[in-house]
Structure formats: C-alpha cells, structure tokens
Amino acid sequence: MESSAAITVTELTVMLEGHTIIDNVSFTVPAGETTAIIGPNGAGKSVLLKSMLGLIPTAHGTVSILETENTSLARIAPRLSYIPQSLKIDPAFPLTIAGLFSLKSPRMVGATPAEAERMSELLDLVGMKGREHLRLATLSGGQLQRILLAYSLVSEPELLLLDEPAAGVDAHGQESLYTLLERIQSERQLTLLLVSHELDIVMRYANHVLCLNQSLLCEGLPSDVLTGEMLTEMYGHPVRHFDHQHKNHG
C-alpha cells in the first residue's frame, strides 16, 4: 500500500562555514511509519534534521512538512513535536516535571485541572507517573528522554522528530525507550522520523531508512537497502549488524 508523504525534501543543500554538509538530497518520509536517518559520525544527520526544521539555514532546496513550507512551521507547530539530542539541563534550573508541562499551558502560572490530568496520563504512558515534583536536572538520561517524549505528546502531534533519542542512555534504557516509541507510534499512528547511529535499533524498529553521508546513499526498506556493500560504502569499512525482524506496515 502506497502511503502519503508527511515530509518532502527536494534538492536540499546545507553549508556551514563554507563547507558543504548536506549535498543536494531529495527524499520523502512516509506518513504513519517510522523512518530512520542513519550514517556514520559527522555524516550530517543532525544537521539534516535541524535544517528541515528551519533551525539551520539552508543554501538550496525546499522542505515541506505536513504540506507546509518549513519557513512557515509556526503555523503547524502543534501538529509536530521535536525532541532534541541530550537536552542539557543546568543543575541550577529549578524546573520540575510539572513545571515543564505547565510551560504549554495558556495560564500565567501552573496548569488547568484538565491539563494536569493530561500530564498525569502521559506520565503514566512513559512510566513516570507520580514523579511530577522531581526537578529535570535530577533525572537520569533515560528518565529525561521519557519525560521529553511525554511532553512532546501534549499537543497530540501527527509527526514526531527525534535526534538520537537514546544518546547517553544505557543499553537497557535504550531498548525500553525504543519499545515505548514503537508502541506509541503504532497506537497513535504517528509519523516518526529519528536520527540514529545504532544500526541494530534501526533494523529492528524502522520500516523506512535514509542512508546519509553528506549525500543520500540509499532510501527504502532497511532489509532491502542496508546491504553489506551499502554499509561499507556508507561507513568506509565493513559493518555487521544483527539481523532482526523489522516492522513492515506497508
């Protein structure tokens, strides 16, 4: 079944300080599926994601997200959520989990009872219920990512973009975070676009992959496109991965 595109990137080029970081890439991100951008360190994965969101200026090309040019993203902001890589919380920033959620409330202080109830449901979803009064700065990497995931779902987005969601999380935490992401994606029919360098994770959880090393080297179903030759071309040396059963909603 052919799905529609949640994101369409056309001939995108990004230059930073005179160097080409992303070179003329074009691709689509299918709606309602999990797409992973993979590539070696320095391949430009995070730069690609940030330039798509308008966080980094582009030299050439266009990006359309949910049928809206990325220069006008403010108009569709509630329909998408972004989780940055390893959010750095200043230890002296006294923002609690409840305080974080209240930032999205139109109330000047705190949140409405309905918003508090919604927060409670979302914290329950990510296994953090009852910890509303903890300060963000005291959370472990895995706990913080779960909180950010719950926070990202407040506006009930259609599209979730995650930059290395498991960076700084231990192996067990990574596994449970991706299992949680898979469950949320499937239950809510979300479009997920994530940057990852974990090939095994990508093979297991993504059903669409974009191979990046400055330019786009491959695009498609992980088991089809992540061949030994492709991985060698992308990483510059032979790469092994465990052959997991990947999802296939298509």
Added chain:
Amino acid sequence: MVELFLLPFFQRALLVGLLLGILLATLGVIVVLRRMSFFADAIGHSALTGIALGILLEVNPFLAALAFTLLVALVISIVRERTELHLDTLLGIFFPTAVAIGVILIQRTPGYQTDLINILFGDILTVSTFDVVASIILSGIVLVSLAIAGKRLLTITLDPDLAHTEGIPVALYELILLLILAAVIALTIKLVGILLVTAMMIIPAATAQNTARSMVAMFSISIVVSIIATTIGMLSSAALNVPSGPAIVLAAAVLFALSLVSRSFMVGR
C-alpha cells in the same frame, strides 16, 4: 524608628523601593537563568555614558540614558548574531568601552563630577511623587509583559531549538527581553543608581536559585528577598545615617550568604 513610616519622603522612598525591588527581582530570575548577569551589568554601566551624553547635548540625561542603553542592547544583539564570539566576550569589549567614554565625558562636563556618586549609587530617599507614579507605571507594564511572555521565555531558556519548533519566535522574544532589560535599567538608575539596579536584579534571584525547588518558588523567594532587603536596607540607612543604596545591597548580600548556608544544609541532608 516607627515615626519614620509617618514621614512622607520615607513612605515615597519605601514604596518606590518595594515596587522596583519586586520588578527587578522578577526580571532577575530570567536574567540569572539565562546567564545574562554580565549583560545587565554592562547595560547599567553604559547608561553612565548616556547620562553624560545627555548633559553635553543638553537633553534630559535619563531619557538620553534610555536611548543609549536601548541602542547598546540592539548593537550587542546584532553583533552577537553576526559573529562567532560569545556574549561574555562581546560584553567584555562593550562594557569597559562604554564606561571609559562615560567617564571621559563626565570629566569634561564642568561641575557635574560631584554627581557621579549619585549616578552610581542613587538616592532613593529623595524620590518625588512623580517618581512614585512613574515607578508604578513602569512596574505595571513590565510585570504584565513578563506574566504574558514568561512561559515562552522559560521555554527558550530551556532549549531555543525546542522553543522554535513549538512555534515561538525565539529571536523576537530575545530582542524584546533585551529591550525590556535596557529600559528598566535606564529608567530605574535615576532612582536607585547603577550599583543597586544590577545588585537588586541579580542578588535576590541568585538567593532564590540557591533554595528554590520549582520555578514558582524561585520567583516567589526572589521577590520576598527583595522586599526584606529593601525594607531592612532603608530602615538601617535612616537609623545609622548611611547611604540607602549600599545599605539595601548589603542587606541583600547577607540574605544571599544565609541562602548559601541553608543550601549546604539541604545538600548535606
């Protein structure tokens, strides 16, 4: 001591001190969390140049200070966008340059040197009824603006990229914050002096940061510290016949020291 509260000049001074204290303590929370303390200090000292320019050009010195601090805030904002230099480095250039120009201008203004001490420390005990009204209007406008924009400014402080994807115009909010800071500093210097403006913006917020466990607590503690320091500072100023500005700063500094002790107890537990 009680009769002091019956004197109109003291009532006016206390009212202005408390109003500006609440205003500066609230703004200070955002300044401290965004690590802009040095910026506030630099803006405060560049007001000195604005005042000197006003005297030389024969325009109201405090309006000249307002115009000059807004200009400095805009220039810093533009240069920051266009260079790779950190804000602290830029301020390290702007700050002494502005002060140097200000001191030279004041030195060349006959008969005005003696007022330099007033510009630095202010004299809150001499405020007029007009100053009281101006303080009420300024505090009202800025506190309402902060109440409306506060959550968005905190989201930007948490992570500007996250804020951008939530549809918050980050650059616009940052510019508005710089302009509010510049305006508040320039307009309050006349009443309380450069030293007290930056001290009352930073010390209560830093004291609150030492003890607060939530954002609401940080704002509340910062305001309470400011109210206590202003009241104690002004009473001791009158009782001991010492300048009011430094007395308020010292009272706030003592409260900060107590917060450090309290924090070490909390951490030790």
